[in-house]
Amino acid sequence: MxxxxxxxxxxxxxxxxxxxxxxxxxxxxxxxxxxxxxxxxxxxxxxxxxxxxxxxxxxxxxxxxxxxxxxxxxxxxxxxGIERFPTPKPPVSKPQIIKLLKEAKSPKLQMKSLNRLRSIASENDANKRCMESAGAMEFLASIINKNVNEVFEDEEGFMSIKDEALSILYQLKLSENGLKSLISIGNGEFIESLTRVMQHGSYESRAYAVMLMKDMFEVSTPTPLLSLKKEFFIQVVQVLKDEISQKAKKASLQVLVNVCPFGRNRVKAAETGTIRVLVDLLLDSYEKRVCELMLILLDQLCQSAEGRAELLNHPGGLAIVSKKILRVSKVGSERAIKILHSISKFSSTPSVVQEMLSLGVVAKLCLVLQVDCGSKAKERAREILKIHAKAWRNSPCIPNNLLSSYPF
Known part of the structure; x- marks a missing residue:
């Protein structure tokens, strides 16, 4: 042929x-x-x-x-054997989106228009960017910012306008500039609106709110993150505690990790019960990334006196941190050892030193010196052991096979 x-x-x-x-x-x-x-x-x-x-x-x-x-x-x-390609369906245009947004301002057409916007956004990424450039982001954010939350009935039952707008806004997967614009709306007004959704919304909307917040905070400058209110931490921690979904759990952790490099936020997070929730969840968590995020966050919080006090007040705080060493990943081990280093350096009362010994923390640190887990981790483990050498090195709690690695 x-x-x-x-x-x-x-x-x-x-x-x-x-x-x-x-x-x-x-x-x-x-x-x-x-x-x-x-x-x-x-x-x-x-x-x-x-x-x-x-x-x-x-x-x-x-x-x-x-x-x-x-x-x-x-x-x-x-x-x-060459097949003729069919004429493709014309892509959605900016004027079409603008028309839909105008119709969506009418109470009678609002839900129908939002359903159409959702359908358009689900087709492809080009439609999402077209919707963003046509002003869909600002319109959807204005609905979420409203204090009232109209409810309509459609074929699937009752539907909240605010819930629908939030799900579409998350589905748009906004560009970096779009996400930054959301943060700056009304000098933090949109963050407060998402906080209210996390407090009063359905499980699905609370998940969308924290996942959207994660995307926003990943591109944010420090300024808006420094003025977060205590209520924000309460609601993010509650979403984490409720374990709505694995995605929502990871998003909640990432949100807190993004805001807790700042001292004031660490204190607010510690005061709103974050550490208690983290320790309780760590007891039954085995997924690598989730454990890493929890240990990263605990490390951040333990850099404050309030955070260290909260960890020590939890009956299983020191035990679970020690348990995760060498059981999660290199990152997890480094963070767990760093937490113990902070405790040893700044909060090591005689009772804490004795508790670390009885829980097997000392034996675990000796084991760290014998295996390959990163030079930084080994350096911190060695320093912890040296700080408390007087109380620990002659203890019968340390197995003989590990005692040889104790740094004298």
């Missing part, structure tokens, strides 16, 4: 396949829509794959002429 020569300008430079829906980007290069959308939106690249030039905008212009040439060529070569 005669080999078919495909015209080179029909080939997408990314996938090296015939383009089904050619679109042109700001650099003038043409790609298949699916491939360039993955490149820009999924892989988060901001350059042209072929020329490496920066993209001045992310608008994808359909190359209708080239698409028709490709379709005609496919039809002419049908006898050779």
């Amino acid at each position: 005669e080999e078919i020569q495909v015209p080179p300008y029909f080939i997408c430079p990314i996938s090296l396949e015939i383009m089904k829906d050619p679109v042109t980007i700001s650099t003038g290069m043409t790609y298949d829509r699916e491939n360039i959308e993955k490149w820009i939106f999924t892989a988060k690249n901001n350059t042209c794959p072929a020329t490496k030039q920066s993209l001045t905008c992310i608008e994808l212009t359909p190359n209708v002429t080239l698409r028709r040439f490709i379709q005609s060529w496919c039809t002419l070569n049908e006898s050779h």
Whole structure:
């Protein structure tokens, strides 16, 4: 059979396949829509794959002429097994989104319009960015900021307007600039609105609120994180305690990790029962990343006197921290040892020193010196053992096989 020569300008430079829906980007290069959308939106690249030039905008212009040439060529070569690609569905446009947002301001059309926006956002990443540029983010945030929360009945039952707006806003997976804009709305007003959702919302909405907050805080500057109120910590910790879902648990932990490098926040977190919840959850947690986040957060909190006091007040505080050494990961071990280092250096009363010995903490630290777990971890373990050498090194609680590694 005669080999078919495909015209080179029909080939997408990314996938090296015939383009089904050619679109042109700001650099003038043409790609298949699916491939360039993955490149820009999924892989988060901001350059042209072929020329490496920066993209001045992310608008994808359909190359209708080239698409028709490709379709005609496919039809002419049908006898050779070439299938003609169907004409693609036109993408959603900014004017369409703006029209929907205007309709959504009408109480009678609001839920219907929100359902349509949800459907559009679920189709692809290009639609999400189109919605963001058309002002969907600001509109949805304004609904969430309202003190009233209208409830409508649809085919699936009763639905809260605020819940629907929040789920769509999270689904948009906003750009970094979009997330920063949310933080700055009303001088922290939107963070307070999400805090209220975590307090009064459904389980699903509370999960969306903390997951959206995680995305926001990951790109935030320190300033808005320094003015968080005590109520914020109470509600994030409550979401963590309720274990709504694994995603919500990780998001809650990440939110607290992002805000607790700051001293005032550490105190607020300690005072709102964060450490008690963390220790209780650690007792039954085995997933690597979850344990790492908990130990990172405990380490941050134990850098304050209030945090160390709360850990020592928990009957299982020292025990669970010690237990996680060498059982989670290198990161987990380093953080657990760092927590014990903070306790030893700043809060080591005679009763605490004796408790560490009876719980097997000392034996675990001796074991750390014998295995490969990072130079920093070993250095801190050695320092802890030296600080309390007078009380510990001759103790019968330390197994003979580990006593040889005690640093004299």
